Amino acid sequence: MTPVLTHGAADAPPAARRPLGVLAQRVENGLGLAVDAVAGSLVLVEIFVLLAGVIARYVFQKPLVWSDELASLLFLWLSMLGAVVALRRGEHMRMTGLVSRVGPRAQALLETLALTVPLAFLAMVLWPAFEYASEEMPVVSPAMEISNGWRATAIPVGLGLMAIMALLRLARLHEGRRIAVAVGITAALTALLWFAGPSLVPLGKLNLVIFFVVLVAACVFGGVPIAFSFALATFAYLGLTTRTPLLVMVGRLDEGMSHLILLAVPLFIFLGALIEMTGMARAMIQFLASLLGHVRGGLSYVLVGAMYLVSGISGSKVADMAAIAPVLFPEMKARGAKPGDLVALLSATGAQTETIPPSIVLITIGSVTGVSIAALFSGGLLPAVVVGAFLCTVVWWRYRKEDLSQVRRFTKGQITRFFVVALPAILLPFVIRAAVVEGVATATEVSTIGIAYSVIVGIFIHRQFDIKRLPGMLVETASLTGAIIFIVGCATAMAWGLTQSGFSQDLAAWMQSMPGGAAGFMLVSILAFVVLGSVLEGIPAIVLFGPLLFPIAKAVGIHEVHYAMVVIFAMGIGLFSPPFGVGYYGACAISKIHPDEGLPHIGGYILALLAGLAVVAAVPWISTGFLK
Structure with a gap:
């Protein structure tokens, strides 16, 4: 089940029965096809730009100095237009556990509010977005020497198109009376916050609870997409309780969506689709099933191991x-x-493999705290194995009674033949990692080598390459990219808002005052970073709190590498745990499984992660035993 903006049984009649719905459907189809075409084309252009950069630099020894700049410019457009495609398709991540449990009328109203609330945010943020793009016009890029306004304009254009799509979806999917009620509720709540603004200012840091806990929770559990819940809370907090110009928030949104390392996301999404289309996935699965298919939970063990092998290659989980x-x-x-168990395990492995090099989180810690990156790389391998063992224990328990009576057991000869057929697919992770290690490509570019490799294998070895499927794959890639990167951008803006409140300094001072010495500080750090990981993500949390807390850890006698591993795992657990962890929704988007389906299954895996974290925290040698 795809994580979509679902609609209840009480929704309006089909569009064909309502003139306004018919018109909205036609406009949405026409505009949607145009946006789909541009967004899909941008994915293809990004692939060629980065691959050309690799070939020019490594083969011809003539680097294209403009390739990264052009890729960055196009990436923001891809992310924003992809977010438009995702909104049109209803693929922005959201929680519908509460929505699905209420009556038909209440459910239909909540579904309508899930569009009117984001629409209210989009209407309010559009002018600051245009202001921000205007402010960026005088800035000139160093290599291409073009105005940065061309890149920044993607934000107001994307936000404006999302507003139009939200209006069209309202007209197409909901009846007029329900739209009027939802608009009235949204307007009333907006007015209430606006008039309460002067009363909120004297509350100081209590506003953090009001906006980033109460308001975010109300939006998330009410079915508003996660990204818009984060963005609305940040916009309201800054606009009502501070004097910060709101175009600054747009700048933080831009910053969060513009990290070049995030460009690996659409390229690896497309690579995954390409592996399936060329038959490489089928060949690999056939071999893995023949090898471990007769073992209870065998492919779940393969998932844990596969995530360990490929983790860190792209820099993006x-x-x-x-x-x-x-x-x-x-x-x-x-x-x-x-499906729920699969997405829960995938999310858990995302947290488990956060310490495996070359991890962008490890690099960030080294850069902001001064800890040796080489030491962090050496210390990150064994902790992930320990935590993975706990996940495998849960897999064993859950699948211990799996019925294998219909599972065929293959002979050694058959397994060998499957291995030969699957060998090109099995070699792909090693080709990708070798390209990074040998300096052939950066973590951002390396996926293009995987794409080129898969195309060659599909055409000349497996002889399976359906070119008619490419447009759909490109648009799907753009949609998933937009849904994921827009969440990252909104989370980054929210992290900046928390920073400006002085929350990070207050938290560091409070943690330092806790009793219990090293053990007490470690326990408080774990609790704090689980929460921070769910709200801020790994990199923003490290940038905010690393310089403050690592010196304290060293002062109380905790080895810096050991502390780094504990902190990373704690943040990972927060990042990949619902209801706030955006990593969990990323896993759902990639898996095309509704977030609600994973909720009943993820509890056991979170307990396994916590148990593994406790062992890593209690035994420093796991993190430091292989350091020179």
């Missing part, structure tokens, strides 16, 4: 999941695995 899930999940579902 979502990209890592995109390289694995499309390959393994179809066969696992065919063998009876519950």
